[in-house]
Amino acid sequence: xxxxxxxxxxxxxxxxxxxxxxxxxxxxxxxxxxxxxxxxxxxxxxxxxxxxxxxxxxxxxxxxxxxxxxxxxxxxxxxxxxxxxxxxxxxxxxxxxxxxxxxxxxxxxxxxxxxxxxxxxxxxxxxxxxxxxxxxxxxxxxxxxxxxxxxxxxxxxxxxxxxxxxxxxxxxxxxxxxxxxxxxxxxxxx
Numbered sequence: 001x002x003x004x005x006x007x008x009x010x011x012x013x014x015x016x017x018x019x020x021x022x023x024x025x026x027x028x029x030x031x032x033x034x035x036x037x038x039x040x041x042x043x044x045x046x047x048x049x050x051x052x053x054x055x056x057x058x059x060x061x062x063x064x065x066x067x068x069x070x071x072x073x074x075x076x077x078x079x080x081x082x083x084x085x086x087x088x089x090x091x092x093x094x095x096x097x098x099x100x101x102x103x104x105x106x107x108x109x110x111x112x113x114x115x116x117x118x119x120x121x122x123x124x125x126x127x128x129x130x131x132x133x134x135x136x137x138x139x140x141x142x143x144x145x146x147x148x149x150x151x152x153x154x155x156x157x158x159x160x161x162x163x164x165x166x167x168x169x170x171x172x173x174x175x176x177x178x179x180x181x182x183x184x185x186x187x188x189x190x
Contacts, residue, residue, distance in 0.1 A: 003098040003123065005106075005115045012106045012115065014099050019090060023083050025061055025103045032064040032073040033107045037135070040104065044132060058084050060104040098123045105131045109138055 002017040013022040028036065036056045042048040043056070058075040061083040067074050075081065083103075087096045101123075105114030114131050121130030 023099050028107045035073050037108045057100050060107045101128050
C-alpha cells in the first residue's frame, strides 16, 4: 500500500493507492499543533491517556476548536469530522494508519518533512518510528552525548520531563508530592 502526499495551497492532500479522491487535511493553528505534539510525545512515552491520543489524531485530520471554558483545543464536532469518517468507512486499519500518521506529522513543526520521513521510512510502524525520531530530535529532546540514543531512550527521558499537555483541572505539571520533593538544607550554626 502506498500513500502520496502533496501540498496544495495550505492544505495537505494524501492520496491512498486505489482510492480515487485524496484526503484533504487543513492546517491546525500553531497552538493546537503544539498541544497535539506534546500530547503525542507524552502518549508515546506512556503518559497521555488513550482518549487524549484519539483526540489528537482526529484534530490532525479534521481540525480543532478552542474550548473557551478550558483554553484547550478539542476536535471539531463529529458531524464535521469528514476525513475521520471517510477513513473509517473506506480504509483498512493499515491504510488508515498511512493517512492518520502523515496528517499528524504534518501538523507538527516537521511539516511536510515529517510526512516525507514517514513515507520514505516505509509507512506503518517503521515510518512512525523514523518520523517520531525526527520530531524528538527537532524539538531538542535528544541531548548530545557520546553514544547514540534510541527514540525509545529519548521518549523515556521526555516522559520524566513535566508534562504540559494535561487537560485543565488535572494535577499541576511538575508538582511533586511532598514526600518526593528535595529536602531543603538545614541552616548551619555558627
